[in-house]
Amino acid sequence: MKLEHEVIVGWIEKGSSVLDLGCGNGDLLAALVKEKQVKAQGIEIDEKAIYECVAKGLSVVQQDIETGLSEYLDKSFDYVILAGSLQQVKKPDPVLSAALRVGKKTIVSFPNFAHYRVRLQILFGGRVPVTPSLPFEWYETPNLHFLSISNFIEYCQKRGIHIERSAFLGRGSLKALPNLRAETALFVLSA
Amino acid sequence: MSKAANALGLVETKELSFASPPDELLLDSGEKLGPVTLAYETYGTLNDNKSNAILVMHALSGDAHAAGLHAGEQNPGWWDDMIGPGKGLDTNKYFVICSNVIGGCKGSTGPSSIDPRTEKPYALSFPSITIKDMVEAQRRLIDHLNIKKLLSVVGGSMGGMQALQWVVSYPDRMRSAVPIATTLKHAPQQIAFDEVGRQAVMADVNWRDGDYYGRPLPARGLAVARMVGHITYMSDASMAEKFGRQQKSNEQPSKFGADFEVEGYLRYRGDNFVKRFDANSYLYITKAMDRFDLLASKKLSEVFKGVKAKILLIAFKSDWLYPTYQSQEILKACKLSGVDATFVEVNSTYGHDAFLLEVNEETHLLKHFLEGVPA
Numbered sequence: 001m002k003l004e005h006e007v008i009v010g011w012i013e014k015g016s017s018v019l020d021l022g023c024g025n026g027d028l029l030a031a032l033v034k035e036k037q038v039k040a041q042g043i044e045i046d047e048k049a050i051y052e053c054v055a056k057g058l059s060v061v062q063q064d065i066e067t068g069l070s071e072y073l074d075k076s077f078d079y080v081i082l083a084g085s086l087q088q089v090k091k092p093d094p095v096l097s098a099a100l101r102v103g104k105k106t107i108v109s110f111p112n113f114a115h116y117r118v119r120l121q122i123l124f125g126g127r128v129p130v131t132p133s134l135p136f137e138w139y140e141t142p143n144l145h146f147l148s149i150s151n152f153i154e155y156c157q158k159r160g161i162h163i164e165r166s167a168f169l170g171r172g173s174l175k176a177l178p179n180l181r182a183e184t185a186l187f188v189l190s191a
Numbered sequence: 192m193s194k195a196a197n198a199l200g201l202v203e204t205k206e207l208s209f210a211s212p213p214d215e216l217l218l219d220s221g222e223k224l225g226p227v228t229l230a231y232e233t234y235g236t237l238n239d240n241k242s243n244a245i246l247v248m249h250a251l252s253g254d255a256h257a258a259g260l261h262a263g264e265q266n267p268g269w270w271d272d273m274i275g276p277g278k279g280l281d282t283n284k285y286f287v288i289c290s291n292v293i294g295g296c297k298g299s300t301g302p303s304s305i306d307p308r309t310e311k312p313y314a315l316s317f318p319s320i321t322i323k324d325m326v327e328a329q330r331r332l333i334d335h336l337n338i339k340k341l342l343s344v345v346g347g348s349m350g351g352m353q354a355l356q357w358v359v360s361y362p363d364r365m366r367s368a369v370p371i372a373t374t375l376k377h378a379p380q381q382i383a384f385d386e387v388g389r390q391a392v393m394a395d396v397n398w399r400d401g402d403y404y405g406r407p408l409p410a411r412g413l414a415v416a417r418m419v420g421h422i423t424y425m426s427d428a429s430m431a432e433k434f435g436r437q438q439k440s441n442e443q444p445s446k447f448g449a450d451f452e453v454e455g456y457l458r459y460r461g462d463n464f465v466k467r468f469d470a471n472s473y474l475y476i477t478k479a480m481d482r483f484d485l486l487a488s489k490k491l492s493e494v495f496k497g498v499k500a501k502i503l504l505i506a507f508k509s510d511w512l513y514p515t516y517q518s519q520e521i522l523k524a525c526k527l528s529g530v531d532a533t534f535v536e537v538n539s540t541y542g543h544d545a546f547l548l549e550v551n552e553e554t555h556l557l558k559h560f561l562e563g564v565p566a
Contacts, residue, residue, distance in 0.1 A: 041531070050535050054556055057563040059501065061522060061534040071526035 016078035022085030026053035069098040114148030133183035202259030222318035230291040230298025235282030248346035254297035257289035279554035296469035315401035347371035347546035374517035376484035388416030414461030426509040426542035495528040507545035
């Protein structure tokens with residue numbers, strides 16, 4: 001299992017209800033069902049990915065997460081997950097607001113754009129960085145927004161979003177200087 | 192014929208009769224109908240605890256013969272691609288029931304049936320029926336088969352409306368539902384096409400206010416209705432692919448002959464339909480579809496209140512008769528009620544007909560979905 005998924009699986013209590021936004025081929029949800037017996041629901045825009053989810057026994061709806069949350073009632077899931085998908089939507093702000101409304105807690109993960117390798121590649125290479133957590137060339141990346149851990153923490157403060165937990169991943173779990181050393185950041189948020 | 196088409200072998204249509212006076216079926220309209228005969232077929236074996244039964248419901252012009260072969264016939268049932276050993280609805284595992292509808296003309300009581308009171312066909316004295324009435328009759332069949340809880344109710348188009356009506360009328364009687372290319376209510380465009388079809392039938396001089404049994408049939412009118420229908424079942428792309436502007440070569444030259452392949456196809460489909468379908472049934476059933484509206488007395492947030500069944504919704508991208516937004520409306524209702532839902536829009540060019548043609552996608556979806564339905 002991906003380290004990022006391991007952290008999320010570790011955070012979620014057994015038997016929780018989970019909505020995964022941009023669930024892709026359903027690997028994370030399938031792991032959550034297996035390890036934590038969650039009640040799983042996914043939203044995914046890609047038809048082929050839906051077939052993979054269905055083959056894993058998952059309930060998933062083919063929709064755009066920028067519009068697909070409006071009918072869910074407030075706090076209708078224990079957890080709403082945005083694992084690597086927040087920076088890929090056109091308007092992250094309303095998507096995160098909707099996630100915080102629908103979930104009792106929201107888990108967000110994203111690639112940290114202030115990782116030292118990113119900084120070095122821009123500073124010395126003079127090129128848009130390609131790293132393990134940002135593996136795409138500029139012309140094919142699904143990422144529409146580039147943010148750092150510091151950016152996100154500031155954003156949460158500005159919006160009054162409560163950060164309950166966080167984890168910073170590089171070659172393992174990191175404590176010191178995450179904004180410089182972490183490739184991926186994960187947060188548990190509540191409104 | 193392929194071996195797969197033969198896999199179920201010979202099957203027979205069965206009949207259930209019930210609601211003999213004075214215990215007639217009370218219809219949505221307040222009128223009573225009885226006795227009622229319902230035609231159905233079954234495939235596979237019902238298990239000991241009766242937990243593997245799937246009810247399949249057909250579209251406007253379908254019938255109980257969903258799969259396998261009738262003795263002496265060449266063509267298998269209308270969903271043979273999906274029902275059989277190892278198929279999407281695997282008869283090695285499931286007991287599949289396909290029920291006809293009341294108001295029809297395929298073995299179930301409808302306007303062409305004999306009214307026992309007059310010993311003549313009902314014709315227009317047959318009461319108006321609704322999708323809910325069709326489901327009421329099917330519920331008697333499921334009771335008769337001693338099945339308390341169906342594993343699933345599955346149907347496309349009008350069959351999907353029946354599946355939705357089942358969920359709303361009897362939420363405790365199924366563990367899952369699969370409404371395909373369908374809607375919670377007919378939209379004006381759908382009603383409009385149905386109305387053109389009905390007007391074509393009623394404009395035929397042979398229709399005679401429905402009193403044509405034993406006389407020349409309103410064949411031209413019904414054929415035109417079917418031609419219009421077939422246009423709405425296809426798409427611009429599927430017609431272009433199937434026919435192009437190809438000309439028919441064997442046609443006698445005439446000013447308004449069927450020069451183009453598409454004209455010949457529609458004429459053939461129209462004429463063929465007349466041989467197998469009753470014009471009055473066409474009127475009654477299209478009206479039932481047009482009047483279908485699960486939101487008439489309920490809000491979207493209430494329509495699936497208390498529903499525990501898992502739902503698999505399938506729509507098709509090029510289906511302009513039952514457009515994707517209608518399936519998305521069903522999905523909204525699921526979300527508002529916390530119903531466990533899966534929704535896919537299959538990228539198909541076949542139009543509404545896709546629900547009969549996109550067998551690979553439907554097989555994959557149904558197979559895995561049904562495996563995941565909790566006991």
